[in-house]
Amino acid sequence: NKKIRIAIDGPAAAGKSTVAKIVAENLSFIYIDTGAMYRSLTLKAIENEVDTNNEEALADLLHATSIELKPGVNGQLVFVDGIDVTNKIRQAHVTNNVSNVSKHRLVREDMVKRQQAFAKDGAVVMDGRDIGTHVIPDAELKIFLLASVEERAVRRHNENISKGYTSDLAQLKKEIEQRDKLDTEREVAPLKKAEDAIIIDTTSLSIDDVVNKIMNLANERI
Numbered sequence: 001n002k003k004i005r006i007a008i009d010g011p012a013a014a015g016k017s018t019v020a021k022i023v024a025e026n027l028s029f030i031y032i033d034t035g036a037m038y039r040s041l042t043l044k045a046i047e048n049e050v051d052t053n054n055e056e057a058l059a060d061l062l063h064a065t066s067i068e069l070k071p072g073v074n075g076q077l078v079f080v081d082g083i084d085v086t087n088k089i090r091q092a093h094v095t096n097n098v099s100n101v102s103k104h105r106l107v108r109e110d111m112v113k114r115q116q117a118f119a120k121d122g123a124v125v126m127d128g129r130d131i132g133t134h135v136i137p138d139a140e141l142k143i144f145l146l147a148s149v150e151e152r153a154v155r156r157h158n159e160n161i162s163k164g165y166t167s168d169l170a171q172l173k174k175e176i177e178q179r180d181k182l183d184t185e186r187e188v189a190p191l192k193k194a195e196d197a198i199i200i201d202t203t204s205l206s207i208d209d210v211v212n213k214i215m216n217l218a219n220e221r222i
């Protein structure tokens, strides 16, 4: 088997991590959630009261931060400086500040280096916004996942409710739109489909449908 690299990009809440995790498991590849890395820095910045507009301060903070992604029983665990932050980085105050942290060039340079080190031996599924365009531009398979904003908001809403969190559908939709706007319009490595990425619109597809499509494409390349 070839140890290919699979890049999965797309807007917020398009189901990237859900399908990436399953594809990685099916292939016995490692799964890297790069959004979790930007969320980790955002959490640490908030906790240390570092201004999310201060690029230098954020970069310094990141240089002094260890971010580890480890497989757990219920999916990937995220550790910042040795502390499990898996749940904390999903909280609304992190989600609503992460695009302001990830827009900075110095932050992205450090993150991309770390991500490239994770991918260097292949056999990896990595999801994010700039994986096919900047992190692994020569990935053997590039997927761009899309879904309507309504569908994405409903999915996130149902996920919140099933976890017992309070959830406001209209508010979620607004937040997703705002995050996509910031991620798409930023200057450095914006969210963008790589020219050679294959688009999968998941709006009316099940998780299994999407996984099967990606598995077929991966198997053609392995």
Ligand code: C5P
Pocket: 012, 013, 034, 035, 036, 038, 039, 098, 099, 100, 102, 103, 127, 128, 129, 130, 131, 179, 183
């Ligand atoms: O994928 P997730 O929604 O967890 O990503 C959180 C945020 O991290 C995104 O909205 C984006 O601002 C940033 N991000 C990024 N580049 C990546 C992955 C995530 O800028 N490769």
